Amino acid sequence: MSLTDTIAFIFYNAIFYAAPLIFTGLGAVFTERSGVTNIGLEGVMQIGAFTGIISNLFLHDIFGGATVFVSIMIAMIVGSLFSSLLAISSVTFRSDQIIAGTALNMLAAGATIFLVKKLFEGKGQTPMVKDAITRFDIPVLENIPVIGKIFFQNVYLTSYLAILAAIVGWVILFKTPFGLRLRSVGEHPTAADTMGIKVNRMRYIGVMISGALGGIGGAIYAQSITLDYSHATISGQGFMAIAAMIFGKWNPLGMMGAAIFFGFAQSLSTIGPSIPFIKDIPTVYLYILPYVLTILAVAGFIGKSVAPKALNTPYIKGSR
Amino acid sequence: MSKRWTSILIPVLAVILGLLVGAVIIAISGYNPIVGYTQLWEGIFGDSYVIGESIRQITPYVLAGLAVAFAFKTGLFNIGVEGQLIVGWFAAVYVGISFDLPAYIHLPLAILAAGLAGAFWAFIPGILKAKLGVNEVVVTIMLNYTALHVTNALIRSIAKGDTTEQIAQTASLRIPFFEEITQYSRLHGGIFIAILTVIIIWFILEKTTLGYELKAAGFSQDASKYAGMNVPRNIVISMVISGFIAGLAGAMEGLGTFEYVSTKTAMTGIGFDGIAVAVLGGNNPIGVVFGAILFGALKYGSLNMPNPPAQIPEEMISVIIAVIIFFVASGYLFQWLYEKFSKKKGVK
Numbered sequence: 277m278s279l280t281d282t283i284a285f286i287f288y289n290a291i292f293y294a295a296p297l298i299f300t301g302l303g304a305v306f307t308e309r310s311g312v313t314n315i316g317l318e319g320v321m322q323i324g325a326f327t328g329i330i331s332n333l334f335l336h337d338i339f340g341g342a343t344v345f346v347s348i349m350i351a352m353i354v355g356s357l358f359s360s361l362l363a364i365s366s367v368t369f370r371s372d373q374i375i376a377g378t379a380l381n382m383l384a385a386g387a388t389i390f391l392v393k394k395l396f397e398g399k400g401q402t403p404m405v406k407d408a409i410t411r412f413d414i415p416v417l418e419n420i421p422v423i424g425k426i427f428f429q430n431v432y433l434t435s436y437l438a439i440l441a442a443i444v445g446w447v448i449l450f451k452t453p454f455g456l457r458l459r460s461v462g463e464h465p466t467a468a469d470t471m472g473i474k475v476n477r478m479r480y481i482g483v484m485i486s487g488a489l490g491g492i493g494g495a496i497y498a499q500s501i502t503l504d505y506s507h508a509t510i511s512g513q514g515f516m517a518i519a520a521m522i523f524g525k526w527n528p529l530g531m532m533g534a535a536i537f538f539g540f541a542q543s544l545s546t547i548g549p550s551i552p553f554i555k556d557i558p559t560v561y562l563y564i565l566p567y568v569l570t571i572l573a574v575a576g577f578i579g580k581s582v583a584p585k586a587l588n589t590p591y592i593k594g595s596r
Numbered sequence: 597m598s599k600r601w602t603s604i605l606i607p608v609l610a611v612i613l614g615l616l617v618g619a620v621i622i623a624i625s626g627y628n629p630i631v632g633y634t635q636l637w638e639g640i641f642g643d644s645y646v647i648g649e650s651i652r653q654i655t656p657y658v659l660a661g662l663a664v665a666f667a668f669k670t671g672l673f674n675i676g677v678e679g680q681l682i683v684g685w686f687a688a689v690y691v692g693i694s695f696d697l698p699a700y701i702h703l704p705l706a707i708l709a710a711g712l713a714g715a716f717w718a719f720i721p722g723i724l725k726a727k728l729g730v731n732e733v734v735v736t737i738m739l740n741y742t743a744l745h746v747t748n749a750l751i752r753s754i755a756k757g758d759t760t761e762q763i764a765q766t767a768s769l770r771i772p773f774f775e776e777i778t779q780y781s782r783l784h785g786g787i788f789i790a791i792l793t794v795i796i797i798w799f800i801l802e803k804t805t806l807g808y809e810l811k812a813a814g815f816s817q818d819a820s821k822y823a824g825m826n827v828p829r830n831i832v833i834s835m836v837i838s839g840f841i842a843g844l845a846g847a848m849e850g851l852g853t854f855e856y857v858s859t860k861t862a863m864t865g866i867g868f869d870g871i872a873v874a875v876l877g878g879n880n881p882i883g884v885v886f887g888a889i890l891f892g893a894l895k896y897g898s899l900n901m902p903n904p905p906a907q908i909p910e911e912m913i914s915v916i917i918a919v920i921i922f923f924v925a926s927g928y929l930f931q932w933l934y935e936k937f938s939k940k941k942g943v944k
Contacts, residue, residue, distance in 0.1 A: 313733075315675075315733075315737075361922070365922050365925060365926045365929075369926035369927075369928045369929040369932070370926070370928040371922070371925035371926040371927070371928070372925055374673055374675065374733055375871065375875055375921065375925040376921075376922065376925050376926075378675070378868060378871050378872075378921070379872075379918045379919075379921040379922050379925065380918070381868065382868065382869075382872070382914050382915075382917060382918040382921070383914070383915055383918035383919070383922075385865075385911075385914060386911040386912065386913070386914025386915040386917075386918060387911070387914075387915050389909065389911040390625075390909045390911040390912055390914075390915060393902075393909035393911070394625055394626075394909065398902070398907075398909070507862065508861045508862050511861060511862040511863075512741050512744075515737050515738075515740075515741065516741075518734075518737070519734075519737075519738060522734060558749065559749075560745050560746060560748070560749035563741075563745040564741070564742045564745050564746060567738035567739070567741050567742045568738070568742060570734070570738050571720075571724075571734075571735050571738050571739070574724075574730050574731065574734050574735065575724050575728055575730050575735075576728060576730075583731065
């Protein structure tokens with residue numbers, strides 16, 4: 277392989293694995309900025325992956341080539357509805373957010389496999405989907421010498437949509453009144469309430485955005501990487517997205533950088549053997565890299581990560 | 597309503613509601629809930645074999661639940677019981693296959709190794725929290741996956757495959773008498789260790805200065821500090837003890853149920869179910885026993901649900917447990933309903 281080929285290969289694999297992490301991580305940013313931890317994003321991704329695969333299998337005949345994107349949209353809606361359970365229990369009924377999130381994960385793991393078995397005569401795994409997310413060349417840009425080959429030839433559309441989503445997310449969060457309100461209820465809900473912002477409503481929105489994005493993330497993961505759904509389809513990607521959010525300091529762009537890096541580490545464990553130098557590293561180091569780096573990041577060894585102030589505390593009107 | 601009364605009433609209501617919601621879901625999915633629950637019951641109490649297996653399932657649940665509950669008492673959320681259990685499981689099996697010792701040394705040594713491995717894994721978030729104020733939830737989640745991949749790599753390196761050999765019988769928790777009375781189920785002596793640990797932890801929390809200090813830190817770190825207690829030290833101690841108990845839960849699997857360890861593609865789930873057990877048990881050692889009996893029995897009994905005539909996938913039980921946890925955690929729901937209810941009465 278020439279150097280350009282190798283770089284192109286690494287880059288495309290990194291953003292290929294990063295796309296689901298970026299979407300889910302962006303969801304994590306929105307919910308945590310509103311003051312609600314969504315540990316249940318792992319479960320939300322499972323719901324998204326399951327919904328994506330099931331929609332893909334059953335809608336294939338109706339939508340043809342557009343099936344994949346229709347499935348992603350359905351997964352987005354279902355993910356959002358599913359995460360509203362977290363909002364109901366932790367925002368309205370003041371349950372501990374971590375406990376409710378854990379319950380969300382259990383529910384997703386149980387419910388999805390229950391339904392798979394119900395739909396496919398007791399088998400714990402769906403058939404493979406016929407339509408997967410495919411690669412294409414971006415017109416015009418692909419012709420730029422060197423750069424075109426690395427960045428714009430033979431890429432997955434979802435990877436670029438993910439990057440675009442992170443940028444849009446950043447603009448919404450930091451440059452719009454809505455973003456300011458969302459962040460204010462996560463930092464100082466009492467002050468926000470005084471200014472007439474409906475704290476609980478903003479938190480519902482934050483949680484449901486996270487569910488929508490986590491649903492998209494799960495659907496993309498399943499339809500581009502595993503192509504079916506079973507209990508092992510999503511194992512840790514949701515938590516890794518939360519890690520990317522923390523590593524990126526609760527900022528959509530920082531999160532995106534972390535997610536691409538984690539995607540790179542994940543992809544190395546699969547493509548590593550075909551790249552010189554990297555093939556000599558035992559894969560276990562590549563597997564644990566995202567998690568270890570996140571621990572170092574929260575410990576302050578790599579810059580300081582500070583969570584929104586009102587995270588994990590239900591807002592009770594009139595209390596100080 | 598008094599606090600003591602609600603702390604028992606809410607879990608009981610939650611369990612009843614959870615089972616009712618489960619029945620509705622089963623019915624909507626086109627199965628028969630009565631047949632399903634009958635088979636669930638038979639899967640737990642049907643004969644001496646399933647009773648033995650149910651108790652076997654309850655054993656690690658007691659310890660995992662206790663680990664979560666103990667950390668909770670000090671105001672710490674140990675969501676890393678899963679990872680501590682995995683490293684404990686590996687350590688126990690490693691000692692079990694590597695040494696050639698008489699049983700009265702080998703078995704305690706293997707159990708101790710499991711506890712220490714779990715304690716070490718929990719020491720990391722403990723010291724980071726104590727010294728740097730790092731949120732333990734984040735660190736323990738990250739360490740869960742680190743534990744999974746590290747033990748997988750270690751298993752492959754010592755076993756030259758995906759499963760280790762069987763542990764020496766001198767390190768096994770197997771009790772022939774239990775096997776005889778339960779038609780050779782995998783019920784093992786670990787249940788005594790679990791009960792003993794519950795008693796010790798109850799004693800530490802309720803009857804010792806250490807327990808008092810740990811609980812004080814759970815109520816208010818500032819107040820404990822003002823009273824001259826060493827809060828950072830107590831955080832580390834609490835995490836280490838919690839991790840030790842989680843490691844013991846791993847020993848139950850490694851020395852009792854399976855007597856080997858194999859690589860995993862996903863978490864065991866016992867650690868997360870431990871959170872459910874602790875929540876249902878109100879983070880009280882005695883409550884944890886009841887929580888573990890309920891969830892452990894449901895989990896094992898559910899394996900009988902896919903059999904005809906019910907043919908309900910056993911994953912239904914995870915859904916029911918999750919619903920129960922939603923209800924227990926949302927305790928305010930009951931208060932809210934109670935207030936609504938009493939208000940209406942007032943209007944009349």
